[in-house]
Amino acid sequence: MRLRTALLAMTSMAAAPTIAMASTITGPYVDLGGGYNLVQQQHAHFSPTTQADGSMGNGGTKSRFRHQDGFTGFGAFGWGFGNGLRAEVEGVYNYSNIVHRRPTYANGSTHGSDQSYGGFVNVLYDIDLAQFGIDVPVTPFVGVGAGYLWQHYNPITTSYNNGAVNRVGGTNGGFAYQGIVGAAYDVPGVPGLAFTTEYRMIGQTFTDGAYQSTSWNASGVHKGNVNFDHRFNHQFILGMRYAFDTAPPPPPPAPVVVPPAPTPARTYLVFFDWDKSNLTSRAREIVAQAAQASTHVQTTRIEVNGYADNSAAHPGPRGQKYNLGLSVRRAQSVKAELVRDGVPAAAIDVHGYGEEHPLVPTGPNTREPQNRRVEIILR
Known part of the structure; x- marks a missing residue:
């Protein structure tokens, strides 16, 4: 003995x-991330009085706006229930450049940017690979979220070769939702800390006539409204997550007994x-x-x-x-x-x-x- x-x-x-790094989180955690934001091409419908294309007529105009490079950032506070499920509240900011608009009545160039900001409530599920006999410090996860985003155009200016100019701007909010797929990589030697990679798809709806359009052409200044169709963001994100250890500390080691x-x-x-x-x-x-x-x-x-x-x-x-x-x-x-x-x-x-x-x-x-x-x- x-x-x-x-x-x-x-x-x-x-x-x-x-x-050990638990593959599921129990208790509070914080999450920060940022990455590349790619916005799908958007369709806009200008009100009949806008004369957005620089023409002399009074007909309405439909155009497609093409987005280029952008970025996103978010911060979240959440709670893990110990069974793989997590719930969190998230604040997010998105930015995107706008570089092209077609079709238009006359040729021209378009430049501008837009930004959105707001919050989501997300529900996520961590997939514990250990239950499949896979012993690696990686935890895949999936999730969905719903929230509200304010969309602001900074504005978008189109300068036509015939001397006309059109400008679109304004801020409006709308319902937004997102789907999330990612994985967390546990940091060796730092319990609770993990690096994350994610793909997110964000969708957003807009109110009719939410934005303003102003045109300057040979017949004067023309103002009107702009309706944008459904907006989709595709995001590729790197992040860092820290889960606070709420479990009691392990018992002290047994005292050394010299035989x-x-x-x-x-x-x-x-x-x-x-x-x-x-x-x-x-x-x-x-x-x-x-x-x-x-x-x-x-x-x-x-x-x-x-x-x-x-x-x-x-x-x-x-x-x-x-x-x-x-x-x-x-x-x-x-x-x-x-x-x-x-x-x-x-x-x-x-x-x-x-x-x-x-x-x-x-x-x-x-x-x-x-x-x-x-x-x-x-x-």
């Missing part, structure tokens, strides 16, 4: 895992991050020590027993079944490392016990680092 306590103390000090006399080590403990089966560099050192010891003492069998704590993304029998499989994968990882260190595979017995036989008794659904382990027993 004293040997077991000493081994636990030494290995927990050096090989205790860091806080009264040196005793040959027969049991070795290897610890794992939460929901992980890969070995840390310190864990590999522990496995290497066990492999070396097996050649210096009389060993007939080597038992490799895997365990998990009782926390799981899906509580109940489903979570217990998942943890049983996780304990087997951990034991298999240790066995594979022993074989790489020269131990014959036929001399190793692998067992997975799931949540059974915890080192530290806990309440239900508790993340306990000392229960996420593999025991290497030399017999």
